[in-house]
Amino acid sequence: MRVSDKHQKIIQAAITVFARKGFFNARISDIAKEAQVADGTIYLYFNNKFDILISLFEDEIGKLILQIKQLLEKEEDPRRMLELFAIHHLQLLKNKRELAEVLQMELRQSNKFMKEYRNTKFIEYVDIISAIIRKGQAQGLFRKEVLPGVAKRAFFGALDEMSRLWVLSPEPGYTIEEAASQVSDLFLSGMLSESGRSEAAQPTALSA
Amino acid sequence: MRVSDKHQKIIQAAITVFARKGFFNARISDIAKEAQVADGTIYLYFNNKFDILISLFEDEIGKLILQIKQLLEKEEDPRRMLELFAIHHLQLLKNKRELAEVLQMELRQSNKFMKEYRNTKFIEYVDIISAIIRKGQAQGLFRKEVLPGVAKRAFFGALDEMSRLWVLSPEPGYTIEEAASQVSDLFLSGMLSESGRSEAAQPTALSA
DNA sequence: AACAGATATGAATGCTCATTCATTTTTGGC
DNA sequence: GCCAAAAATGAATGAGCATTCATATCTGTT
Secondary structure (H helix, E strand, O other), rough: OOOOHHHHHHHHHHHOOOOOOOOOOOOOHHHHHHOOOOOHHHHHHHOHHHHHHHHHHHHHHHHHHHHHHHHHHHOHHHHHHHHHHHHHHHHHHHOOOHOOOOOOOOHHHHHHOOOOOOOOHHHHHHHHHHHHHHHHOOOOOOOOOOHHHHHHHHHHHHHHHHHHHHHHOOOOOOHHHHHHHHHHHHHHHHHHHHHHHHHOOOOOOOOO | HHHHHHHHHHHHHHHHHHHOOOOOOHHHHHHHHHHOOOHHHHHHHHHOHHHHHHHHHHHHHHHHHHHHHHHHHHHOOOOHHHHHHHHHHHHHHHHHHHHHHHHHHHHHEEEEEEEEOOOOOHHHHHHHHHHHHHHHHOOEOOOOOOOOOHHHHHHHHHHHHHHHHHHHHOOOOOOOHHHHHHHHHHHHHEEEEEHHHHOOOOOOOOOO
16 A cells, blocks of 8 residues: 555545544544554654644645646636636535535644644635735626625625525525525625615615 | 632633633533533532533633624624624624633534533524524625525635634734634625626636 | 565554533622 | 632643554565
């Protein structure tokens, strides 16, 4: 078995175990058993437990970035690109549910307890959204007042919170495609109806 | 010292310690020291470490719900209500930063490792958003196609992801008020410019 | 088929806490 | 000020588990 095979095998096992029990409740021996490997073997490929989690992030988010970039290459319309991003992000739940669960639960707090680790891959992933927004603004399709750096986070946060629906409850009453469509529609068109939009004196400070 | 005082004192200490180290890295003795209490005393008020976290959620989210409901009572316009919710939610970062950090980091995964615990207070909190959306739809201000159950999650997720900006990086380049305004504006008006909105044949499947 | 280096094994080690409970201190009624 | 009940203390216990390392197995080269 080539070295990289065992590395991969352990990462995949870790995804399964972390998804099931969470990082802190997972034991190294759980991962070893899942990977059909001795406990000590894991330390030939990783420095420690944290290192497994970090490698997992880097490897798997890296793959996601490649996939989504490839998908977006073929598309020109920024509106459609945003929807494609949403669909692709949420489909992770179908295609790689355990990975989705781990990213959902552990990515967040990784910054907290692993002070020195800056998750550059994750930033790269979210920056795909702001790139789309800037493209839309350059084409005059999107409003100039929208701050891409803020909107990217809001859009990602909305998607990610939708993910949680499926991660935590098996049957939330919406399909993944419906949710993706709703979220990108919300961000593109907003919630206002024609009447809400055209109503004379803005009673809010929102347009500031 | 009344019983409830010590209960509160321990909860406040736990917020500080969990904010600093995260739930799993926090030691009971850390909380005890912070609360100026013996380790054993904590077990007179809580069953175990999880119980502290759960009580913390219940108590503090309960307070938030009361505050925000009181704030919204005085407001009639659903557009403004949404913005108020956003401002109030993000202001938690200013007023109770440690609590914001704990909710941000620990609330999420609580469902994961505490199987039996359903965070009903949290659900109640998020449902304030869907109530606002329904109100806006009833008044004809918001589009009927928007699903309140989906939109509430998207809106909350967007806000919460914005929170993370401040929790993780001290100086993200936006003020809390700007961010709140941007997020509610995004959800209300969307990203499309007039030209993007009026452009003839919808090239996307979003309006489905 | 013998050997060396590379890989893999898993039992043993040692540390870190959550939790307990025998003991001490505080409280308030008389 | 005395006493019993209530609260509080913190040292001791023991379970859990990441990591190590002496030993074993495998691989491929001559």
